[in-house]
Amino acid sequence: MKKYLADNDYLIILCLGIIVFFQMSWVPGFFHDGYLYAAFGKNAAEKGFWLVPHLNENTYSNFYHHTSFVFILEGIFFKVFGSSYTSARIFAGLFSLTTGCLLFRLLKKSHLKKISYLTMLIFFLIPPLIKKSRFPNIDLPLMLFMFLSLTFYWKAFSSSNWKNWLLCGLFFGLSALTKGPMAAWIPMIIIVHLLATSKFKRLKDLKPWLGLTMGLLVFSLWPLSLYLSNNFEIFLEWYKFTFVQAIIEGRGASTPWYVYIVFLLKNVNIIFIFSLFGIYFSFKEKNGLSFFSTIIFFVIVVTLSTRGLKYSNYLIPLYPFLALLAANGISKLWKNSEVKIVNFSKYLIPITALVLLIFPITSKTSRDKELFKLKNYLSSYSIKPKKWINYKGVYPYWSILNLNSYDDSSSSTINLNSINKNQIDNNTIILVHKTDIHEIEEKIPETFEKIAFLKKRQIYVIVLPSAKKSYLTIE
Numbered sequence: 225m226k227k228y229l230a231d232n233d234y235l236i237i238l239c240l241g242i243i244v245f246f247q248m249s250w251v252p253g254f255f256h257d258g259y260l261y262a263a264f265g266k267n268a269a270e271k272g273f274w275l276v277p278h279l280n281e282n283t284y285s286n287f288y289h290h291t292s293f294v295f296i297l298e299g300i301f302f303k304v305f306g307s308s309y310t311s312a313r314i315f316a317g318l319f320s321l322t323t324g325c326l327l328f329r330l331l332k333k334s335h336l337k338k339i340s341y342l343t344m345l346i347f348f349l350i351p352p353l354i355k356k357s358r359f360p361n362i363d364l365p366l367m368l369f370m371f372l373s374l375t376f377y378w379k380a381f382s383s384s385n386w387k388n389w390l391l392c393g394l395f396f397g398l399s400a401l402t403k404g405p406m407a408a409w410i411p412m413i414i415i416v417h418l419l420a421t422s423k424f425k426r427l428k429d430l431k432p433w434l435g436l437t438m439g440l441l442v443f444s445l446w447p448l449s450l451y452l453s454n455n456f457e458i459f460l461e462w463y464k465f466t467f468v469q470a471i472i473e474g475r476g477a478s479t480p481w482y483v484y485i486v487f488l489l490k491n492v493n494i495i496f497i498f499s500l501f502g503i504y505f506s507f508k509e510k511n512g513l514s515f516f517s518t519i520i521f522f523v524i525v526v527t528l529s530t531r532g533l534k535y536s537n538y539l540i541p542l543y544p545f546l547a548l549l550a551a552n553g554i555s556k557l558w559k560n561s562e563v564k565i566v567n568f569s570k571y572l573i574p575i576t577a578l579v580l581l582i583f584p585i586t587s588k589t590s591r592d593k594e595l596f597k598l599k600n601y602l603s604s605y606s607i608k609p610k611k612w613i614n615y616k617g618v619y620p621y622w623s624i625l626n627l628n629s630y631d632d633s634s635s636s637t638i639n640l641n642s643i644n645k646n647q648i649d650n651n652t653i654i655l656v657h658k659t660d661i662h663e664i665e666e667k668i669p670e671t672f673e674k675i676a677f678l679k680k681r682q683i684y685v686i687v688l689p690s691a692k693k694s695y696l697t698i699e
Contacts, residue, residue, distance in 0.1 A: 245317035253591030258359030259626030265298030288461040293401035319364035320357040342562040347547035363540040393435030397442025501553030517545035610651040
């Protein structure tokens with residue numbers, strides 16, 4: 225550790241990672257899944273929902289779409305640092321920052337140590353990774369645990385011993401606890417790599433199978449805990465949702481096989497282009513970490529491309545190896561590229577930090593800013609609505625539901641296509657498009673009051689007059 229802290233080039237690139245992953249840490253507003261996952265961690269830390277994730281009593285009271293492992297980690301983080309947008313963003317970004325540091329360490333101790341700085345630099349500059357590292361999600365922990373599992377496999381491949389195989393299995397198990405079937409990439413990658421390097425006979429050894437057993441035992445801790453706490457139905461529902469609906473039945477709309485290639489070209493752009501050169505050169509060498517990374521690339525992209533439902537976040541575990549391939553491609557095309565690029569970065573990174581400090585261009589949220597302004601307005605009058613009615617889905621439902629649940633799990637958010645007097649009271653907020661105001665007038669005989677107008681979306685926020693009076697008298 226001391227030698228890394230004394231390495232100025234490493235520290236400067238590490239500062240870049242801190243800047244790109246944490247420079248929005250104080251800003252509220254997430255992608256709607258970010259609110260959801262932050263709420264699970266908050267409810268674990270503050271209300272004790274550790275084993276079975278819980279959003280609120282009406283929606284996801286017993287969440288089973290994913291395991292609880294990452295939400296437990298997040299809950300522990302919130303226990304120590306408190307639940308806030310800042311701590312939630314830092315929790316997410318730490319997985320990316322740690323992966324970058326471990327990637328550097330792996331390369332520094334390998335035959336590719338000459339591109340270790342360049343690889344770390346490229347990894348921190350992958351645009352989709354920067355974006356996804358700004359809100360809590362489960363793909364960033366998956367990236368870290370998969371990287372560690374494959375790192376220890378590589379060490380076991382180079383020097384087969386019990387320790388490396390057991391650690392490979394341990395992190396395989398943590399990957400499975402993080403995102404279930406996606407951990408299957410690890411044994412798939414290992415098998416393909418052994419076949420490609422004509423080392424398949426190594427599976428006759430007991431060590432790889434002991435590592436696999438270790439991973440399965442680690443994963444089994446979750447269903448075993450559910451069984452012992454009389455919550456085993458959560459595991460069964462998870463199995464149905466994950467394997468039956470998502471994998472076997474192909475949940476979601478089908479998309480073309482080339483979606484991920486197009487995404488990488490558009491969003492990872494020049495880095496992806498250089499990674500293709502890295503893949504080309506790795507096939508010429510057919511050994512080493514670059515060739516191993518090429519196998520990882522094809523296993524992940526090909527398997528994902530065969531599925532009907534394609535989300536860009538599924539590619540996140542690929543990014544450390546994509547950065548390695550890109551750095552290798554650049555180094556093959558341009559001699560002394562690492563020295564020149566890293567030296568240039570020494571000047572650019574501090575300038576970037578100063579620009580962001582002097583001109584806080586990322587200090588304001590672009591997510592649900594109307595809702596935050598409305599909530600600040602309500603809180604200034606100590607108003608805590610118990611019910612939010614989203615009339616005819618005028619506002620993105622999952623955004624408002626998950627945000628409300630993270631802020632105040634005691635409130636309920638519902639979509640209604642029709643409304644009557646019995647469905648509202650003085651603690652109800654109604655969001656309605658201005659073209660539908662006449663319907664509210666007809667169905668609710670009492671006079672209602674408009675307390676806000678979301679101009680961009682043309683949405684009125686309305687309440688009953690008694691509620692209006694009770695908080696408008698507070699100035």
